[in-house]
Amino acid sequence: xxxxxxxxxxxxxxxxxxxxxxxxxxxxxxxxxxxxxxxxxxxxxxxxxxxxxxxxxxxxxxxxxxxxxxxxxxxxxxxxxxxxxxxxxxxxxxxxxxxxxxxxxxxxxxxxxxxxxxxxxxxxxxxxxxxxxxxxxxxxxxxxxxxxxxxxxxxxxxxxxxxxxxxxxxxxxxxxxxxxxxxxxxxxxxxxxxxxxxxxxxxxxxxxxxxxxxxxxxxxxxxxxxxxxxxxxxxxxxxxxxxxxxxxxxxxxxxxxxxxxxxxxxxxxxxxxxxxxxxxxxxxxxxxxxxxxxxxxxxxxxxxxxxxxxxxxxxxxxxxxxxxxxxxxxxxxxxxxxxxxxxxxxxxxxxxxxxxxxxxxxxxxxxxxxxxxxxxxxxxxxxxxxxxxxxxxxxxxxx
Amino acid sequence: xxxxxxxxxxxxxxxxxxxxxxxxxxxxxxxxxxxxxxxxxxxxxxxxxxxxxxxxxxxxxxxxxxxxxxxxxxxxxxxxxxxxxxxxxxxxxxxxxxxxxxxxxxxxxxxxxxxxxxxxxxxxxxxxxxxxxxxxxxxxxxxxxxxxxxxxxxxxxxxxxxxxxxxxxxxxxxxxxxxxxxxxxxxxxxxxxxxxxxxxxxxxxxxxxxxxx
Numbered sequence: 001x002x003x004x005x006x007x008x009x010x011x012x013x014x015x016x017x018x019x020x021x022x023x024x025x026x027x028x029x030x031x032x033x034x035x036x037x038x039x040x041x042x043x044x045x046x047x048x049x050x051x052x053x054x055x056x057x058x059x060x061x062x063x064x065x066x067x068x069x070x071x072x073x074x075x076x077x078x079x080x081x082x083x084x085x086x087x088x089x090x091x092x093x094x095x096x097x098x099x100x101x102x103x104x105x106x107x108x109x110x111x112x113x114x115x116x117x118x119x120x121x122x123x124x125x126x127x128x129x130x131x132x133x134x135x136x137x138x139x140x141x142x143x144x145x146x147x148x149x150x151x152x153x154x155x156x157x158x159x160x161x162x163x164x165x166x167x168x169x170x171x172x173x174x175x176x177x178x179x180x181x182x183x184x185x186x187x188x189x190x191x192x193x194x195x196x197x198x199x200x201x202x203x204x205x206x207x208x209x210x211x212x213x214x215x216x217x218x219x220x221x222x223x224x225x226x227x228x229x230x231x232x233x234x235x236x237x238x239x240x241x242x243x244x245x246x247x248x249x250x251x252x253x254x255x256x257x258x259x260x261x262x263x264x265x266x267x268x269x270x271x272x273x274x275x276x277x278x279x280x281x282x283x284x285x286x287x288x289x290x291x292x293x294x295x296x297x298x299x300x301x302x303x304x305x306x307x308x309x310x311x312x313x314x315x316x317x318x319x320x321x322x323x324x325x326x327x328x329x330x331x332x333x334x335x336x337x338x339x340x341x342x343x344x345x346x347x348x349x350x351x352x353x354x355x356x357x358x359x360x361x362x363x364x365x366x367x368x369x370x371x372x373x374x375x376x377x378x379x380x381x382x383x384x385x386x387x388x389x390x391x392x393x394x395x396x397x398x399x
Numbered sequence: 400x401x402x403x404x405x406x407x408x409x410x411x412x413x414x415x416x417x418x419x420x421x422x423x424x425x426x427x428x429x430x431x432x433x434x435x436x437x438x439x440x441x442x443x444x445x446x447x448x449x450x451x452x453x454x455x456x457x458x459x460x461x462x463x464x465x466x467x468x469x470x471x472x473x474x475x476x477x478x479x480x481x482x483x484x485x486x487x488x489x490x491x492x493x494x495x496x497x498x499x500x501x502x503x504x505x506x507x508x509x510x511x512x513x514x515x516x517x518x519x520x521x522x523x524x525x526x527x528x529x530x531x532x533x534x535x536x537x538x539x540x541x542x543x544x545x546x547x548x549x550x551x552x553x554x555x556x557x558x559x560x561x562x563x564x565x566x567x568x569x570x571x572x573x574x575x576x577x578x579x580x581x582x583x584x585x586x587x588x589x590x591x592x593x594x595x596x597x598x599x600x601x602x603x604x605x606x607x608x609x610x611x612x
Contacts, residue, residue: 262432281426288553330554351558355565362569366576373580382581386501391486
């Protein structure tokens with residue numbers, strides 16, 4: 001495509017102070033996130049350029065039981081950058097937090113699009129099924145009433161943030177609102193729309209941009225407007241893009257050297273912390289959390305949790321179809337190595353405490369038994385052997 | 400003799416695995432993580448190879464039918480339930496609870512002892528499985544990810560691995576206690592290959608003539 005044809009896009013970019021060079025560099029980082037080689041950068045650029053000429057792809061941003069943190073995460077793309085321009089290529093017809101329309105107008109826009117189908121459904125927050133769906137009411141109705149149709153008619157569902165993936169912290173014990181993820185909801189309603197899960201709390205905007213490019217501009221959708229098999233193949237067992245969620249934080253951690261050397265922060269405010277040692281001993285969940293945070297980083301690549309001095313709390317842990325698999329139940333208390341295990345809805349026990357008690361009881365029992373053996377005079381070779389087995393004696397037999 | 404060696408290897412490997420495992424669980428002093436992990440992986444292979452060898456050897460090597468006996472039989476036969484073990488579970492429980500005064504007759508190993516020992520074999524392999532499931536190089540093998548999904552994620556696999564270690568620690572405590580509480584003859588045999596007059600019943604589990612008790 002000739003450069004002049006893309007004036008629409010480049011004028012948009014220029015209006016935001018973004019040069020063509022910035023744009024191509026951005027396409028390079030998207031290529032990396034999607035696992036494509038450098039040679040694919042022009043194709044990504046061309047795809048985005050041509051998308052700017054076509055009618056924009058409709059999208060619905062639906063909030064479930066959400067703290068709006070994921071919306072914030074997207075909105076806080078502070079300086080006008082390329083990512084916002086790409087996201088502008090989506091025509092977001094409904095977005096409660098930031099849309100201009102209100103009331104019936106807004107609801108009508110949503111209903112019209114739902115009737116037309118073929119949109120991208122971005123779901124943020126937990127699906128609240130508790131109290132017959134009344135845990136979350138939208139426009140005077142339980143959200144769970146409109147959700148099946150919205151999911152069914154969508155070309156693809158992007159579950160942004162851990163809450164949308166598996167209920168997240170909203171679904172943590174005791175979970176009175178019976179929060180679940182959007183995938184579990186679709187499973188319960190036999191809805192086959194492909195779902196791309198993007199956990200973490202909040203979601204990283206760069207991943208959303210990469211997935212939008214992949215789904216919409218790089219042939220992620222087939223002729224029927226459904227997500228193509230090629231895209232589904234890029235997802236892992238939990239519906240997460242393998243490239244983003246394929247390695248642990250521990251694998252790529254800048255503090256990993258300190259881990260191997262056994263240099264740990266044992267206490268906040270200590271000298272070890274000032275030296276930037278490994279946060280493993282203060283409960284870092286990096287070893288079992290699969291995200292590429294250390295590489296992509298956060299806040300426009302400025303920094304990320306562990307680099308900023310906080311142990312990973314495992315917000316990227318997600319288990320879409322397993323109640324209790326949410327990252328809070330799996331990781332809390334965050335400064336401990338192992339999680340609290342539930343004994344009931346409100347009481348928990350630390351594995352080490354439980355094991356120590358069982359171990360101490362066993363040791364005590366052996367001690368008491370030993371005293372008994374001594375008292376019974378069995379220490380020296382044990383008691384004399386029975387002349388005949390008890391069972392034989394009862395039969396009156398014996399040899 | 401060969402089983403004196405395997406027992407020594409087992410003991411050393413178990414102690415090293417438990418210690419390094421505790422350290423990896425929580426590094427209670429600095430500077431040892433690389434070594435602890437190295438130890439853990441090394442002895443993990445040692446114990447798996449040793450245990451596999453031990454099981455295979457049990458089918459070929461002959462061992463005494465009872466402690467102090469000169470009569471030998473294929474080792475595995477002494478391990479699996481024997482005729483002499485029949486109907487002796489309850490007497491053994493009563494004996495250990497001081498509800499029975501005289502020592503139950505048995506085969507080389509008592510009923511409870513056999514259950515404990517036989518369970519230890521699969522348990523060690525299960526332990527290895529849970530370890531491989533959370534070990535970087537093998538954690539993404541489908542064989543292991545299936546188990547990880549089943550227990551609800553890597554974190555819970557760690558918890559399972561941790562609790563299983565405590566099962567081994569408690570097993571070892573009970574094992575060491577019972578093996579020595581009635582005298583040190585079993586220890587002398589398994590550690591130093593020093594035979595003793597030992598206990599006194601034959602292959603059928605009947606008291607032997609000349610028994611000192």
